[in-house]
Amino acid sequence: MKAIQLHYPPEWAHCYGCGYLNPMGLHLQTYWNRERKESRTAFTPSPHHTAIPGFVYGGLLASLVDCHATATAAAAKADAEGLDLEKTPLRFVTASLKVDYLKPTPLGPELVLVGRAREVKGRKVVVEAEVYAGEALTVRGEAVLVQITEGFGG
Ligand SMILES: CCCCCCCCCCCCCC(=O)SCCNC(=O)CCNC(=O)[C@H](O)C(C)(C)COP(=O)(O)OP(=O)(O)OC[C@H]1O[C@@H](n2cnc3c(N)ncnc32)[C@H](O)[C@@H]1OP(=O)(O)O
Numbered sequence: 670m671k672a673i674q675l676h677y678p679p680e681w682a683h684c685y686g687c688g689y690l691n692p693m694g695l696h697l698q699t700y701w702n703r704e705r706k707e708s709r710t711a712f713t714p715s716p717h718h719t720a721i722p723g724f725v726y727g728g729l730l731a732s733l734v735d736c737h738a739t740a741t742a743a744a745a746k747a748d749a750e751g752l753d754l755e756k757t758p759l760r761f762v763t764a765s766l767k768v769d770y771l772k773p774t775p776l777g778p779e780l781v782l783v784g785r786a787r788e789v790k791g792r793k794v795v796v797e798a799e800v801y802a803g804e805a806l807t808v809r810g811e812a813v814l815v816q817i818t819e820g821f822g823g
Pocket residue numbers: 677680681682684686687735736739760761762763764765790791792793813815817820821822
């Protein structure tokens with residue numbers, strides 16, 4: 670299965686969090702499970718992602734939620750409308766991002782993010798995402814993603 674972000678054409682692939690063309694980026698790769706209507710990704714923070722020794726920096730966690738939510742929005746909308754992202758890539762940007770840090774996230778283990786679309790309506794998708802360190806749910810995020818149909822920032 671191909672990661673959702675790998676469907677982005679090159680001109681959209683420079684994002685710090687998930688662009689495959691950004692050499693300094695996080696290269697997040699999100700997968701969509703059609704049966705479960707659920708997205709997943711995994712990321713292992715490095716020592717330079719430290720907040721307090723032993724724990725992950727919150728800004729990094731927000732970035733993971735952000736880019737996982739963007740990809741989840743594209744997959745959920747494609748799923749809802751029967752579109753193939755390979756043929757019809759969808760461009761979503763983050764309009765709003767809320768992150769609740771439920772408990773400190775340990776630095777070391779692989780983190781797993783799970784995402785679900787709570788609402789798919791017109792150009793807007795609302796995504797909920799959870800970050801797990803092993804069995805522990807440490808972060809819960811919510812993002813509003815808006816599909817852009819023309820250029821960005823014009
Ligand atoms: C060149 C391509 C670049 C893109 C690369 C993509 C690849 C992936 C890259 C990965 C990138 C990683 C992620 C990044 O880092 S993306 C970078 C960070 N994000 C931005 O810079 C976005 C800046 N903002 C904008 O461009 C516009 O404000 C957008 C496009 C978001 C909306 O302005 P627009 O005029 O188009 O929309 P609309 O007013 O018709 O509203 C439409 C719907 O949205 C709802 N709404 C709007 N705002 C909010 C809000 N704050 N809270 C809640 N809801 C909000 C609104 O109520 C309405 O819903 P409804 O009333 O219909 O129910």
